[in-house]
Amino acid sequence: MTSMTAGRSDAALAAGFDTLARLLALTLGPARRVVLNDTGGGTAEGLADAATVARRVTALPEREATAGAALLREAVRTVVGRHGDGGATTAVLTAAIVRHARRMVAAGASPVLVRDGIRAAVRCAADALKGQASPVAGPDDLSGLVSAAGGDRALAASVGELVDVLGPEGAVVVEESVRPGVTHDYVDGSRWPARPAAPELLSGGGMFGGSHTELTLVDPAVVVADVVLDDPAQVIPILEAVRALPDRPPLLLVAQDVTGGAATTCLLNDRRGLVVTAPVVLTTAGVRRGEDLADLALLTGATVLSPEYGRPPERFVPAYVGRVRRAVVRSGHLSVAGGGGDRRAVTDLAARLRTRAWELGDGAEATTRTAERMWLRQARLLGRVGAVQVGANTEAEREDRLRTARRAVRLARTALRDGVVAGGGVAYLDCVDAVRAARAECADPDRAAGMEAVAAGLEAPFLRLVANAGRREPRVALAAVRALGPGHGVDVRTDRYLPIREAGVLDVAGVAVAALEAAGATAGVLVSASVVTGRG
CATH class of the missing domain: 3.50.7.10 (GroEL)
Known part of the structure; x- marks a missing residue:
């Protein structure tokens, strides 16, 4: 393969990735935009969920562009399949890291060493995220993280109350209702x-x-x-x-x-x-x-x-x-x-099912359904099952709300296990200092360049959330929260600067870490793609 051909292939790969990344970024946060997908025959469907958008984009005009989109789609599918959310965040983080890393490679840095720096910085940021995590304090915390993920406050309130009452071993069944709105109840036995x-x-x-x-x-x-x-x-x-x-x-x-x-x-x-x-x-x-x-x-x-x-x-x-x-x-x-x-036999089986469900839930998407089934079985044995009934005025709205409800239930349950961090992109912002401190100790300039790409990329979720809300200039908002200090952000629903946890804007710690790790892995592949395509 000639260097000119390899260059065109690399550019097409990057273009395919960028095309899908821009679409997925629009779906981040409670003020997310809707992506219109042409279904043919003069009709279009409105998509506001990153995983659904990623599934729809299966082919682009150039083969290499399709491959670039497929890299991002696989990262999004993996995170959403394992955790139920985090697809849009994964896309935004990946795109930002890749954008900054490309500039450094174009300036002469080694793609392989930049990739190594990205990996080191992601490990550092992931450790910082885990250090920020705190246990769920109650139904308000649960409602806050569900609302931040889907923007549906009525659904967030119902799921938050159910999961809080049922506890970490409980299960919430999502049921379709013929009437608009959201209701919930507890199963007796x-x-x-x-x-x-x-x-x-x-x-x-x-x-x-x-x-x-x-x-x-x-x-x-x-x-x-x-x-x-x-x-x-x-x-x-x-x-x-x-x-x-x-x-x-x-x-x-x-x-x-x-x-x-x-x-x-x-x-x-x-x-x-x-x-x-x-x-x-x-x-x-x-x-x-x-x-x-x-x-x-x-x-x-x-x-x-x-x-x-x-x-x-x-x-x-x-x-x-x-x-x-x-x-x-x-x-x-x-x-x-x-x-x-025999109560002991019942609780022993429930414990085995619960342990296996967590193990499978951290695996591939195909095993997630089995994990959900095991989780329901153990909760049913313990008598800790609730139901949330979801309805809407149209079939399309109802299907979208049902998907949101199922994702919300998984998020809330994962939060009870992994804890929560500040939402609104603030948890990532508060990792930047740790990454830059590690970069300052890195002796190799090319690896340091990769670490700086991650430090810059950690700002991207905050900037995109503010941009999607459309009320403030993102960079001005970033400067303002930096001046206010760690833990501060913008509540895009009320357009106020404040300590973001006090506003109940939270993210699940496990999902935040998974999105960052997937972004780092995918960015490393894309940054070093020129090395791969250059080998005939």
């Missing part, structure tokens, strides 16, 4: 998605007949079957065993499905007053249903029935029965409270 079994058989006057929309069972016996029950021979031993119990409790029968002759037998027993029976089907999909049935059995002290375990329903014995204080069966879910299972 543990809840699984479920439906009454064979409703066509039950509608003729059984427990779910008429206008009844739910059934409450007090102190029921619980039987859990990881099998389809369709034969009377499968349920008769269960009904006889429950009927023989001293207090003749109602029966909560939870299975893969209850249909055919088995459902008819349950219905006849219920109508004759022999055993009040609520056959229920968990609607969890695939292998997850088996996990949920096992969790329910552990929580209630039941033993899962399955031929695979050597416990077919036909050979049911009373020792397989579990108990709960109360069960509520509705068309959409099953709730239980006061399970009679």
Whole structure:
């Protein structure tokens, strides 16, 4: 490859990166701009989320430009996939570091040594960020960081209150509401998605007949079957065993499905007053249903029935029965409270699930969904689940708000683990002195140049937030907060200079560190790209 060809390739790579970086920068902060994406046919969609914008930009006119955009897109995808936020911050930091580093390379600095300086400065700044982190003080802190990330104060208030009450082991389920606005509630006990079994058989006057929309069972016996029950021979031993119990409790029968002759037998027993029976089907999909049935059995002290375990329903014995204080069966879910299972076994499983969820949550995006599933399971076992219901006037607004809500829940939970730092770009500003002190001790001028690129880049999130708000000249605002001292910033919602933490403007420490580290790694690749492309 000739030097002229390599130069054109390097320039196209940088141009592709810059194109996507400019778009993503517009989405930073509560005063973020909307990026219009042409969907064809004379229509366009408005995008205000960095991760969504990055996914949409998949190709540019030149192949090398597409590769440059892909480098940034991968960095954004990684940070958002692992932490739920930080995509726009990653783009802004990366672009600023690369811009300053390019100038130094153009002036004759070694790209490789500049890259090494970038890495050293990022480590220094990351350590400074971690040193700034403090524990979440309460619902106001949680609401502040959620509001700063998404700009939705009603949603921020609901998520902040839920996460604060539920604690670091809690889970918040995001649900779609048909009515505009945001509401929230706490689940009493543990809840699984479920439906009454064979409703066509039950509608003729059984427990779910008429206008009844739910059934409450007090102190029921619980039987859990990881099998389809369709034969009377499968349920008769269960009904006889429950009927023989001293207090003749109602029966909560939870299975893969209850249909055919088995459902008819349950219905006849219920109508004759022999055993009040609520056959229920968990609607969890695939292998997850088996996990949920096992969790329910552990929580209630039941033993899962399955031929695979050597416990077919036909050979049911009373020792397989579990108990709960109360069960509520509705068309959409099953709730239980006061399970009679071994409490130590329940808490031990919850602890294992929680540990594994944190491990997977710090991995690739593909494992994040598994981590979320494990987190919900452990919270459900502990009875620490809440729900936030999100609605809007249009489908597009509702989808956007649902995405924001899910991101907010992850942010709030991560904040409980990692702590918070000052938002509004102030935490990065307060790392600049540490980086420049380290640069002053660096003997190699080219490495020092890379460190200075990071020091300058740390100002970029603050400058972009102010620019997106459109009320002040960013550099003037930067000079003003520098004069006020560490911890000061601009609350772009009120356009005031103040100690930014006092305004409740916070960022999750873990997300701030991850964005910086991803920016440093991507900037290093781009800065040294001329070395790579120059090798034929």
